Amino acid sequence: MGTITKALELLDLFSKSRPEIGLGEFVKLVGRDKATVHRHLVELMQNGWLEQDPASRAYRLGPAILRLSAVRETTYPTRALIRPVVRQLSEDVGELVHASLLQGDQLSPIFFADPGRYGVQVHFNLSELLPLHATSSGLAVLAFCAPDQQERILTGALTAYTKATTTDPETLRALIEDTRQTGIAGISQAFDAEVASQAIAVYGPGDRPIGALSVSVPSVRATPEHRQNIRGPLTRAARDITRSLGGTYPPDHPLSRHEAEVT
Amino acid sequence: MGTITKALELLDLFSKSRPEIGLGEFVKLVGRDKATVHRHLVELMQNGWLEQDPASRAYRLGPAILRLSAVRETTYPTRALIRPVVRQLSEDVGELVHASLLQGDQLSPIFFADPGRYGVQVHFNLSELLPLHATSSGLAVLAFCAPDQQERILTGALTAYTKATTTDPETLRALIEDTRQTGIAGISQAFDAEVASQAIAVYGPGDRPIGALSVSVPSVRATPEHRQNIRGPLTRAARDITRSLGGTYPPDHPLSRHEAEVT
DNA sequence: CCGGGTTGGTTCAATATTTGAACCTATGGT
């Protein structure tokens, strides 16, 4: 692992629930030497990627991030393109919908919408990275991503988030095979014990998925009929996103065949 | 310069006018070896900070940025706090107003507002970094920043953006001294030949400025009266921002004295 | 006001990582 990756990992530790991190906490979280971590923090700070609270001495994300995210969104407005589709789908199926983009070996959620219709609704925490092996979005991507990446995930550490998380590589391979057949990944209670979700990969100009679109349903409402009713709108929405990102579904993906659309 | 800084410099090259950069272009821009640059690009890409267009092979900013900027804004909404003040000030003075945050030895603009009132209006390009020595915002920060940073800037390369840019360290020192007296930095035609601007530093919890608030006027309208009329609202707006960011003006800044308010 | 615990930060020799000249490959133009 190179120095750059180590430094970027430090940045990835930030999230909504952990917006400020002290030196000691960093050390605990990444398990590297204090001197090393400190040097990295200082270098990130000098470049505006972090700033330090003068009082608590804790570090938080710096202004460099803001500028670059503005650059990315004005020149390549993925988020803006995805937003209306996610909103609409959420309305249509009456459930929480979120879209995320592949970032290394994890998924980075970039937008979610909650119809706010039922009393019970899935709560979604934007700004936490999602694992590929324990979420339907992850599975949707994993099933069609580069073979070496798939292998890396399957042979790597498979964290169990709930009792139902699949941590056996072979079982996971079977799930991947299913997903490759239908194009739709379905997972229940593997990341959150109360949630069942379905997801479809979305593509950009390349022939590998760049992310996924997912519908999450509280387990109590996850009947086979409800799940079935979601598939049509989900498929159409995923197609929309892929199209507006300038992508197409490659031959190895079921959605490349028009007649395969689930209705 | 450490590896991390080198990699982050690559990211900083992106801007609205340069949203995609190829390997060769990177090499020209940073003047480092192709192999080095490539290794850095790959590492940034593996972490989701860059992505590569499959067709053109050019690199662009990746989704990691989006997530982190969301984290920063939800937990420490600088941009959201600054936005209304910039808008209001722009309305009040009828000119382009922008706020930027110190990022290393440059300023990163984070918001601007244009009243859209006159026919001639300063055009502002968000998402380009601003130099400290050639902009009023920069001067406002430079006058009150850490001595070693000031020294580094003054003794470093002072790029001339126009014929009027101050590139002599001693002249710059005099400008800094002026700014320290009044708290307001004024510069004409030093960065853009058609623009004169005034700026005031803004502070966070620490005792060094974290950025600046600036009003830009087209040279043709920059009469002494107009400039004078701007100072009051600008001072009040800068105070507002500093206050809402949890900061105060330190003793070495003229704005720390309440009676010093320009009216 | 003392002393022990905690957290942030620094040093410097040992060492692993980065570096870059040269090389390879693919693509597009003529």
Added chain:
DNA sequence: ACCATAGGTTCAAATATTGAACCAACCCGG
């Protein structure tokens, strides 16, 4: 078929990174 250009790779040499030990400041109970 050729050359030019751009992206990408290799491996020995050089350099930057590393981490155990150390220092300093702060907090808190006695």
